[in-house]
Amino acid sequence: MASQFDRLPYEIIQLIIWFLPVANVEKLMKKSPFPVLRRAATEVHYEDNSFTTRKQVVEFHDLLFDSALKRKRDGDSPAHLDYASFVKRLDFGWGIKYPPIIQVTRLVQACTNLAHLNLYNCFELANMDMKAILLACPRLRILAIAGCTALRASFLFTSAVQPMLSRLQHLNITCNPQFFDCEIRGASHSVLSLPALTSLKMGENPRCSSSTLELFAAACVRLHTLEMIQCVLARVAFAFLAACPSTVTSLLIDGAYDMECFLPQLPALGPFVSLEFTNCRSAALFGDRMLRSDNKWLGKIRFDKPTCISVRSTPSFPIFVKDLHHYGLLGPWLKQVGTDVVLKDADLALLCQQCPQLYSLAATADPALLSTVTLATALTTWQHTMSHLEIEITADNELYFSRLEAADIPSAFPGLKSLAINKGLVEESMMTYVLSSCPKLEYLEISTCLFGPETLEELVNEAPCLRGVHLTRMQYYEGRVQDWERHDRMYGDDDRDASHKAIARFKRRWDIPYRKWKLSKTIS
Known part of the structure; x- marks a missing residue:
């Protein structure tokens, strides 16, 4: 008997099921x-x-090959599904203890429709195994082999795997200091071609072969995003960018110590749209020596109006908003800003003045350093443009939200789609204010609630557009004695299990990973 689902295209049915919670699937x-x-x-x-x-790896391996044996024995019976053909993504976590490498490669090679493979810290994975995987998975688009220290770049220059490499779009080869520690003899620029590669994550290679690195860079003809992770020497990034075609528009440098040598030459390498510097510990990057009016570098360093700036996790020398302003990085063209430095009243006022079209802000805030007038100015300036807000509150959350309420603006960000409140404890009154002042909020991420999951579910059920709530800490009232005492007063000593069950129910109903929410926005 035909069902109503037979009228729908199969791809639509899959898409609807994809957004359901795991338990429902x-x-x-x-x-x-x-x-x-x-x-x-x-x-x-x-x-x-x-x-x-x-x-988990062993059980999944047995499931795939058990179903394959049954299909071979009984023919293409509908009772025995080919699970291996369904697999599109395999993700081996960072801390996993791998089974024998032959079992891992056999598992991956069985998934012929694989498009996304993360093999993190697979120390036994050799060049021969990687070639076999590439040959068995012709549809591979995303490959992450971070921490696979036995791999060398020479496998990329093998002619047999070139058709598979030509389809790669994202490549992650971080945490392998010896990856380029090999000499490709007799190789030319035509040996390796990565025409579809748009995103590359590399790590520090202190003993890399310059010729191999140049050949690899020349092959990335359409590279848009480059991330140099744990790049102790920024000159390695400069050498790669110099050899790479000038298509890179998004650049991330992490952990560099010699940025004062690299930064003056950076604008000449391309019109960057997004710049990120993380964990850079050279005091001369944005220090006083470079910001003095008599410094000759100030007139030379000019970027082509990037729309995204992120300078985070730089404890040795905090990069302030005023420093970005000195470099001419702030302006109406800027759409996204991310910083770890605690925003002061003057910083927020400067952002409001220079970046009136800001739609994404990730920052740290101390309510004691922000005045009600400045908060009101920020809300007025960005209330129609702000779409994504990530804020880390370092002090009393109640003070922050009381000052927001004192600004007397009924709808703080009417167009806000996603909000993340990192750290801090969230009160029920704060949650009520957030949901009422952001009527179009679709995605909410919070750390720790000072009220139970039943109350949280009641609040989010009343939000008209909310589609997902992600709790970065699923434990309520844990970590501090007074929190446990408050929990006991509210729930009683014997009701902690019931509270955790309520949390689990809430997670099954509302918890949606951020990437799924972003994908739903892209599709819609």
């Missing part, structure tokens, strides 16, 4: 009376696989 997969729903749920369930333990 499992129920559809096992108990749905409609075969089309069971198959679609099974494909969605096995499409994205993340492993955190060795046992």
Whole structure:
């Protein structure tokens, strides 16, 4: 008997199931009376696989090859699904203890439709194994082999794997200091081609072969995003950018110590749209020596109006908003700002003045350093443009939100789509104010609530547009004695299990990873 689901395109059914919570997908997969729903749920369930333990890898390996043996024995029976063909993503976590490498490669090679592979810290993975994986997975688009210290760049220059490499869009080769520690003899620029590669994450290679690095850079003809992670020497990034075609518009430098040598030459390498400097510990980067009016570098360093600036996790020399202003990085063209430095009243006022079109802000705030007038100015300036806000509150949250309420603006950010409140304890009154002042809020991320999950669910149920709530800490009232005492007064000593069960129920209903929410926005 035909069902109403047979009228829908199969891709639409898959997309609808993809946004369901995991528990609902499992129920559809096992108990749905409609075969089309069971198959679609099974494909969605096995499409994205993340492993955190060795046992999970072994069980998934046995499942794939057990189903393959049954299909071989009984033919293409609909009772035995080809689970391996459903797999689109395999993610082996950082802390996983791998089974024997032959079992890992056999598992990956069985997934012929694989598009996304994360093999983190697979120390036994050698060049021969990587070649076999590339040959078995012709549809691979995203490859992360961070921490695979036995790999060398020479496998990239093998002619047999060039058709597979030509389809790669994202490559992560961080945490392997010896990756380029090899000499490619007799190689030319035509040996390696990465025409589809748009995003590359590299790590520090202190003993890299310059010729190999130049050949690799020349092959990235369409590279847009470059991330140099743990790049102790920024000159390595400069050498790579100099050899790479001038298509890079997004650049991240992490952990560099010689930025004072690299920064003056950076604007000449390309019109960057996004610049990020993290964990850079050279005091001369944005220090007083470079900001003095008599410094000759000030007239030379000019960037082509990047729309995104992020300078975070730089404890040795905090980069202030005024420093960005000195370099001409602030202006109406700027759309996204991220900084770890605690925003003072003057910093927020400067951002409001220079960046009236800001739609994304990630910052740290201390309510004691912000006046009600400045907060009101910020809300008035950005209330129609701000779409994404990530804020880390370092002091009393109640003081911050009381000052927001004192600004007497009924709808703080009517166009806000996502909000993240990192750290701090969230009171019920604060949550009520946030949900009422942001009527179009679709995604909310908070750290620790000072009220129970039942109350939280009641509040979010009343939000008209809210689609997902992610709690960075699923434990309520943990970590401090007074929090436990307050928990006991509210729930009683014997009700902690019930509270945790309520948290689990809330997570099944509302917890949506950020990437799923972003994908839903892209599709819609």
